[in-house]
Amino acid sequence: MKPALFLLPCLLASCTLTGGPVKSVPSSGTLPFSEAVQVGQTLYLSGQLGLDAQGQLVPGGVRAETLQALSNIEATLTRQGYRREHLVKCMVMLRDMKDFAAMNEVYGSWMRRPYPVRSTFGGADLALNANVEIECVAAR
Numbered sequence: 001m002k003p004a005l006f007l008l009p010c011l012l013a014s015c016t017l018t019g020g021p022v023k024s025v026p027s028s029g030t031l032p033f034s035e036a037v038q039v040g041q042t043l044y045l046s047g048q049l050g051l052d053a054q055g056q057l058v059p060g061g062v063r064a065e066t067l068q069a070l071s072n073i074e075a076t077l078t079r080q081g082y083r084r085e086h087l088v089k090c091m092v093m094l095r096d097m098k099d100f101a102a103m104n105e106v107y108g109s110w111m112r113r114p115y116p117v118r119s120t121f122g123g124a125d126l127a128l129n130a131n132v133e134i135e136c137v138a139a140r
Contacts, residue, residue, distance in 0.1 A: 036076055043082055047093070047135035048072040049128060062099040062131040066106040069134045077138060086138040087116040093133040097122035103132055 023038040037044045050058045050065025051072065058068045074084055094103060100120065107118075116136070126133050 036080055038080065041140040043077070043080055043086070043138040045073060045076055045136045045138070047091075047133040048076070049126070049130040049133050051128075057128060057130055062094070062102050063106050065130060065132050066103045066134070067110065069132060070107070070110045073134060073136055082138045082140065084110075085112055086140055087111070087136050088139050089137040090116050090118045091135045092118060092120040093126060093135075094120065094122050095124070095126050095129075095131045099131060107134075 024034045024036075033046055035046055048069040049072075050068035052058050052068065058064045073087075077083060077086065092103060092107070094100060103120075
């Protein structure tokens, strides 16, 4: 069986997979999740909103929030020794699918080829009344 099939039990037990132990990076706040979890050479990032350094949604709607969320992702990648070129999978959640084109324009200009695979879906409510949330996986 491939190591990825054992991911959840390993995360729960902090076991070692091919490539190294599970390493968790706590979030900067008091919320009960990690900013990122590294398993071997794969880095799983929690979803990012378009929050500024003070934890407030940036003004300007979905375009500004998308750019800020991507900047937050890049900051997390950098802190963990990864680059945006290491991104292999992203999931974008939009409060309103009518914002798809605007989000996609910002996302497309920020990402580098080869683009990571991506899923995009709409949801009625996102945390903090955000317009967009982006979650990614990076691998070396």
